Amino acid sequence: MLVGVLGLAVMLGWLLHSPALVQVHPTFSPMQFNTALAFVLAAIAGLAGHYRRWQLAAALTAGVLLLGSLTLIEYLAALDLGIDQLFVTPFTATKTSHPGRMAPNTALAFVLCGAALALRTVVHGRDGTATLIYPLLGATTASLGAVALVGYGLGLETAYGWSQYTRMALHTATAFVLMGGSLVLDAWARDREPGDTLLPTVAGVAVAALTLLLWGALETAQERTLDQATQLQGKAAAESLAKVLKGDLTALERMHRRIGTGESLQTWQADAAEYLRHMPALLALQLHSPRLAGAASPVTLGKPGQPGLPAEPCRTSAMKLRPLASRPQPATLYLFEMPLAPGQPQHSCLRALIDLRLALAEIGAGVHSLLLLDLADTGTPLKAGQGQGEFTVPFAAAGLRLRASATSTLAASYRSPLPVLFLVCGLLLAGSTSLSLAQLLRSRRQASALSEVAAELRAEIARRDAIQQHLQTANQRLDDFAYIASHDLKEPLRGLTSLAGFLLDDYGERLDEEGRQRLRALQAQARRMNGLIGDLLSYSRAGASSGHFDTVDLDALLSEVLERLGSGLQARGVQLQRGTGLGSARGNRTQLAMVFESLIDNAARYSDSQDRRVTIAVREGPPRSYMVTDNGIGIPEEHRERVFRMFTRLHHRDEYGSGSGAGLSIARKIVEAHGGRLWIESRPDGARGSVFCFTLGEHGMPPAAPAPANETYR
Amino acid sequence: MADDVCILLIDDDDIDAELITRGFRKKRIANRILRARDGVEGLEMLSTPGRVPEPYLILLDINMPRMNGHEFLERLRAEPRLHGAVVFVLTTSDADRDKMQAYARNVAGYIVKDHAGTDFIALIELLDHYWRIVELPSPGPG
Numbered sequence: 038m039l040v041g042v043l044g045l046a047v048m049l050g051w052l053l054h055s056p057a058l059v060q061v062h063p064t065f066s067p068m069q070f071n072t073a074l075a076f077v078l079a080a081i082a083g084l085a086g087h088y089r090r091w092q093l094a095a096a097l098t099a100g101v102l103l104l105g106s107l108t109l110i111e112y113l114a115a116l117d118l119g120i121d122q123l124f125v126t127p128f129t130a131t132k133t134s135h136p137g138r139m140a141p142n143t144a145l146a147f148v149l150c151g152a153a154l155a156l157r158t159v160v161h162g163r164d165g166t167a168t169l170i171y172p173l174l175g176a177t178t179a180s181l182g183a184v185a186l187v188g189y190g191l192g193l194e195t196a197y198g199w200s201q202y203t204r205m206a207l208h209t210a211t212a213f214v215l216m217g218g219s220l221v222l223d224a225w226a227r228d229r230e231p232g233d234t235l236l237p238t239v240a241g242v243a244v245a246a247l248t249l250l251l252w253g254a255l256e257t258a259q260e261r262t263l264d265q266a267t268q269l270q271g272k273a274a275a276e277s278l279a280k281v282l283k284g285d286l287t288a289l290e291r292m293h294r295r296i297g298t299g300e301s302l303q304t305w306q307a308d309a310a311e312y313l314r315h316m317p318a319l320l321a322l323q324l325h326s327p328r329l330a331g332a333a334s335p336v337t338l339g340k341p342g343q344p345g346l347p348a349e350p351c352r353t354s355a356m357k358l359r360p361l362a363s364r365p366q367p368a369t370l371y372l373f374e375m376p377l378a379p380g381q382p383q384h385s386c387l388r389a390l391i392d393l394r395l396a397l398a399e400i401g402a403g404v405h406s407l408l409l410l411d412l413a414d415t416g417t418p419l420k421a422g423q424g425q426g427e428f429t430v431p432f433a434a435a436g437l438r439l440r441a442s443a444t445s446t447l448a449a450s451y452r453s454p455l456p457v458l459f460l461v462c463g464l465l466l467a468g469s470t471s472l473s474l475a476q477l478l479r480s481r482r483q484a485s486a487l488s489e490v491a492a493e494l495r496a497e498i499a500r501r502d503a504i505q506q507h508l509q510t511a512n513q514r515l516d517d518f519a520y521i522a523s524h525d526l527k528e529p530l531r532g533l534t535s536l537a538g539f540l541l542d543d544y545g546e547r548l549d550e551e552g553r554q555r556l557r558a559l560q561a562q563a564r565r566m567n568g569l570i571g572d573l574l575s576y577s578r579a580g581a582s583s584g585h586f587d588t589v590d591l592d593a594l595l596s597e598v599l600e601r602l603g604s605g606l607q608a609r610g611v612q613l614q615r616g617t618g619l620g621s622a623r624g625n626r627t628q629l630a631m632v633f634e635s636l637i638d639n640a641a642r643y644s645d646s647q648d649r650r651v652t653i654a655v656r657e658g659p660p661r662s663y664m665v666t667d668n669g670i671g672i673p674e675e676h677r678e679r680v681f682r683m684f685t686r687l688h689h690r691d692e693y694g695s696g697s698g699a700g701l702s703i704a705r706k707i708v709e710a711h712g713g714r715l716w717i718e719s720r721p722d723g724a725r726g727s728v729f730c731f732t733l734g735e736h737g738m739p740p741a742a743p744a745p746a747n748e749t750y751r
Numbered sequence: 752m753a754d755d756v757c758i759l760l761i762d763d764d765d766i767d768a769e770l771i772t773r774g775f776r777k778k779r780i781a782n783r784i785l786r787a788r789d790g791v792e793g794l795e796m797l798s799t800p801g802r803v804p805e806p807y808l809i810l811l812d813i814n815m816p817r818m819n820g821h822e823f824l825e826r827l828r829a830e831p832r833l834h835g836a837v838v839f840v841l842t843t844s845d846a847d848r849d850k851m852q853a854y855a856r857n858v859a860g861y862i863v864k865d866h867a868g869t870d871f872i873a874l875i876e877l878l879d880h881y882w883r884i885v886e887l888p889s890p891g892p893g
Contacts, residue, residue: 520846524814527843531864532766538870539769567865578846 045077068206070125072139075104075147076212082154083219091158098154104139105147112141140203142181146213150178153220172224173471176242177464179217184249185210236478241471248463255456263424263443263451270407271441275428277400278410278439282432285316285396286358286373289389292322293356293375296387302329302336309338318396320370323388325350326377339390351376351386358433361390369393369412371433393437407447411440424448519577523570530570534563569684572699576683579628579706589626591619591663595653598633602641609649611641616654619663622733628707629733632715633665635700636729640667660713660732668726677717681705708733756882757783757804761793761823762812762841767864771810774875782882790818794826797833806887808859808878813842813849821849824856835888841867841874 082097107120121137139147153174185205221238292308300308302324309322321339323346330336337346351374360368373389397410404410424443429436443451537560545553599606599613606613622629633653640651644667652666672680679685683702701715708715713732720726762768768786775784785803787793793809796802813820820840828834838858842849845863853861860877867874 524843527865528764528814531843532764535766535770535870539773542773571865 045073068209069121069137069139069143069203071104071108071120071123071137072143072147072206072209074124075101075139076209076216078104079147079150079154079216082158083216083223086154086157087223094154094158098151098158101147102151102155105144105151108139108144109141109148111135111138112144135203138203140205140209142185143203143205143209143213146178146181146205146217149174149181150213150216150220153178153217157220157223170472172221172238173241173468175217175220175224176238177217177245177467179214179221180242180246180249182210182213182215182217184246184253186214187250188253237471237475240474241467244467244470245464248460248467252456252460252463255459259452259456260424263448264426266447266451267408267424267426267441267443270404270443270447271410271426271428271439274400274404274408274410274441275430275439277404278396278437279430279432281318281396281399282391282393282430285318285391288312288316289319289373289387290356290375293377293387296324296326296329296377300329305329306336306338313338313340317399318391318393320390320392320395321346321388322390325388326385328385334385335388346372346388346390351388353386360433393432397439405444407444409442409444411442412437424451516577519573523574523577526570527567530563530567534560534567537563569699572684572703575631576699576703576706579631579703579710586623586625588621589624589629590621591629592617594626594630595619595633598630598637602634602637605638606641606651609641610647611649611651614650614652616652619655620661622711624711624733625707629711632704632707632731635704636665636731639700640665640669640727640729642669643667644669656730658732662730662732665729666720666726668724671719671725672717672727674719680717681715704731755804755806756887757785757807758810758878759785759787759793759796759803759807760810761787761790761815761820762810763788763815764812767812770871771875774871777870778872778875778879780875780879789815790820790823790826793823794818797827797836798830808837808839808882808887810839810841811858813840813844813853821852821856824853824858828856837887839878 078097078100082094082101085091085094085097104120107118110116111118111121117135121135126137153171156171156174182205186207189207189210224238225235289312292305292312295308296305305324309324312322313319321337323335323337324330325335327334335348335350339346353374354376356376357374359372359374361370361372362368369392371391371393373391375387375389377385377387393412397412398405400410424447426441428439428441430439431437537556541553541556548556595615599615637651637653641649646668648668650668652664654664654666656662656664681701684698685702705715708731712734715729715731718728718730720728760768760771772784775782783804785796785807787796793811811820811823818826820842824838827836827838838856840849840853840858840861841864842862843864845865850861862874862877864871868876
């Protein structure tokens, strides 16, 4: 926001030609119009991003990037693309290398913050490395501005001005600090783990700022050495110039003396021609002497094309060296007036016109390859760090100011690519430091999160293992208990039966018929109990026995079962319909046979009709289920779960051929041990009877191998 | 020859022992029946020369105090003089585990008491046929 207002104000300043808005202080460099425009674009882009107008933000960001990068290209390729003065013609060019062009560091900062804005537009909300980079770019932008601000604060010009190019304006620097700062803050605001960007950004900015400061210092040091070299060379040049001028003046004084001793005009003319030939700085000689030249006086000899010499006689009585004209400054043409010896008329004199520029040219090609020498113009101050120096050469009354500037040859010999290399490496280092730090932090957080998850998983697995272990042990104990209890119960029961038999054998004669009947009843009861215990044993063993799992061909298995049951079924007059295509399943063959056996037996048993039908079929799944359908008495809905309870019967023992009520319980236990279910449905055609359905390995995977039974059977 | 075969019954259950004795008596089978109450006693009897006359066959229960049927079989098969003995297991257990373990030690048969017929009649008939038809190793010289 603030940045936008600032940019607008400066644009207004340019349009209104108000130096206060544009420059802040007359000696400071101005914020260029393009800079101000870019700030306005960037500010609106930032706001658009904030209000989720991503397309607008992208377009404006493109504008910022374009302005920054085009200007950078202009600097790097020494081109003029015509964008500098595209909008306004600048009225001030203080500390400006190219009129209207923003500073190179400003352009760089715009490229950086434009990239940051673009990345922010691209990522909006997504996660990734880009969310790390754009606050970093913003931070770099801010640090460029901050370094310039520090430069203004400390009077360190290299901090805000690069080389001889345009300087970054004070308010431009401020605006960059605001802009970059707000980008960083924006990134922090949307960061879920604040530490993730804070530390890398701070580290990156610190390294970048340090790099910029060190680079500035290096540049300054380099410029200082260049200045020193210029001083040294310039001093030597000034000395040789002084020598040349002094030699010339001495020679002219000698000529003046010779005229005084009565030289003829011809001799002087020959002498003067010689002088002109050998003294490059001497443009013309003029002799005012009626005594020597008569009516021809004054006699002028000069190089072709020299400015005209004043024809009036001299008015001075002493030797005088003065500029030919008061303008232009600095004077390069000097007039040396020497009045002729006493006794001569007052107005007779010798005049020499000396061109100081030619004298400068005379002092050797060696100097000129290193220095650009010129007479000082008092109007333009010296630039520090640019290899400039001023020297006083004794000449005339006031002396000469000689200005020496290092040529590109001299500057090049003192300018090494080291600082720039250092700058590039430092900025790269800053970027990589901060990126790698961010990656490190992120990966550490991820690693710790991962290891937490892993630890939780391990704990969970251990817990489940323990539960499973516990469950297995419990099951094992239950089985052991049932097995042992059954055997321990069976033994005395067998004894009971046997003893009743002994009684009948040994004492049957002595008992009456009722007594014998009772003994037989006793035996029957004991046998029934024996049967029940046997069922209990089967039930405890079902599904948990040591039997192993195979792929079982169910069609073959069913054939076997039917063969075994064949006579019983025939006796009951059962009509059997058998579907094929049962396929195969993984399981324990013996136990699966028991399931079919008890379901078929059950279906055949519970019927009061003479027309008994049992159908065995398969219903494709998933899960695929096997169905045994009968037309028997059926089971009311509310009793359907009861029939699976151990020893539960819905009828009297003598009805429907005395079953023990264990078969279905055992069948269900076996099916469940195979990972399946066993349940009862009504017949789909609504007819009387039931449908027993079961599935195997319903969960699509082979049931867990039964736990190895432990070896503690007695 | 068949009458020579002596039966060593190793079972802790007195009633079952009596049932067998009665069964043999009822069938009028006169073979000699010796009884041990557990594996330890059975081994003692077998290792005392002349205590159990050859040829003999062993009816072995599994669940017994001190030394059960499996342990007895293991010791028996390790004993060079006894390892060829013919053993029928006669037990209340019809657990697969017990059957496998027994057959792994080369028993001649595994009979569950409940399935041996009323008053062991089926078992006794089986044994009667068995020693009539099956050749048992003759007593070694001396």
